[in-house]
Amino acid sequence: MTILELAPLHSHPNIRGSLLMAGAMAAFTMNDAITKSVSAELNIGQIILVRGAFAMVLIAALASWAGAMRPWRTLVIGPVGLRVIGEIGGTLSFLSAIAHMPLANASAIFQAQPLMITLGAALVFGEPVGWRRWLAIAAGFIGVLVIVRPGTAGFNEFSLLALSSVAFCTVRDLATRKIPAEIPSLFITLLTTVTVTTAGAVVIYPLGGWTPLPGRSLGLLMLAAVLLLIGYQCVISALRTGDISAVAPFRYTALIWAMLLGSIAFGDRPDAFMVTGAAIIVLSGLYAFYRERVRNRLRPAATAPGLPPEGV
Numbered sequence: 001m002t003i004l005e006l007a008p009l010h011s012h013p014n015i016r017g018s019l020l021m022a023g024a025m026a027a028f029t030m031n032d033a034i035t036k037s038v039s040a041e042l043n044i045g046q047i048i049l050v051r052g053a054f055a056m057v058l059i060a061a062l063a064s065w066a067g068a069m070r071p072w073r074t075l076v077i078g079p080v081g082l083r084v085i086g087e088i089g090g091t092l093s094f095l096s097a098i099a100h101m102p103l104a105n106a107s108a109i110f111q112a113q114p115l116m117i118t119l120g121a122a123l124v125f126g127e128p129v130g131w132r133r134w135l136a137i138a139a140g141f142i143g144v145l146v147i148v149r150p151g152t153a154g155f156n157e158f159s160l161l162a163l164s165s166v167a168f169c170t171v172r173d174l175a176t177r178k179i180p181a182e183i184p185s186l187f188i189t190l191l192t193t194v195t196v197t198t199a200g201a202v203v204i205y206p207l208g209g210w211t212p213l214p215g216r217s218l219g220l221l222m223l224a225a226v227l228l229l230i231g232y233q234c235v236i237s238a239l240r241t242g243d244i245s246a247v248a249p250f251r252y253t254a255l256i257w258a259m260l261l262g263s264i265a266f267g268d269r270p271d272a273f274m275v276t277g278a279a280i281i282v283l284s285g286l287y288a289f290y291r292e293r294v295r296n297r298l299r300p301a302a303t304a305p306g307l308p309p310e311g312v
Contacts, residue, residue: 017242048200086172143280
């Protein structure tokens with residue numbers, strides 16, 4: 001009998017990290033479901049502004065408590081600017097996508113992001129990628145095409161926004177690697193939240209103008225801000241607690257939550273194309289993680305969990 005078998009379930013770091021990652025994906029997906037629900041009453045710009053205002057207060061308080069505040073001029077560097085652009089583009093495109101397409105479909109497309117990060121790391125940073133992972137990347141994109149179904153009757157043009165979000169968030173995550181380690185993550189998160197919230201305010205009127213906030217919508221957006229903060233803290237704790245190769249695959253539990261919440265809240269029923277494409281993407285991603293572990297080259301860009309574009 002091994003030490004792992006003798007140890008209590010909660011005492012093993014990888015198990016704790018995996019549970020934290022699964023919890024983070026649940027929080028992010030519940031936030032997505034709330035956003036999709038509220039989008040029937042408010043435009044995306046207003047949602048980003050209101051939700052971001054609550055998130056800014058929470059993150060600023062947490063950053064202050066953690067001693068993570070720094071002079072704003074610290075962040076006036078190229079990688080931070082590129083990260084902000086990626087987050088703004090990713091947030092606007094992803095929230096616009098889920099407002100007009102099934103939650104599970106958008107989530108399944110977004111599961112290709114770790115493969116996209118691996119591709120980006122190879123092309124931008126010259127990181128070595130073996131032929132097996134190249135095949136995994138190709139298979140993952142085939143899975144995306146199965147879900148998107150370009151040129152067929154089942155094609156949803158808003159799926160292109162979900163794909164755009166993957167590209168923007170890949171830029172964001174690759175740029176994050178170039179940010180000096182001495183700049184606290186919470187402080188970068190606060191800047192990102194401020195800029196994305198400002199972007200939301202800018203696009204309110206082009207998207208239809210301000211709508212009086214019903215009490216229900218206000219309460220849901222407050223809850224969404226809390227869920228975002230919980231999700232990001234769970235991700236940070238997960239990656240600090242367990243091995244990345246063991247923890248990161250649990251990001252795919254987001255797809256389970258998306259299918260469950262989409263069915264319960266919106267009556268969405270995944271079709272055969274969506275299930276098949278999602279299975280291809282998940283299996284490709286898991287194989288890429290596996291190859292990283294076998295080769296003992298756990299490079300951050302290739303094994304990063306690929307955080308969703310939520311404006312924080």
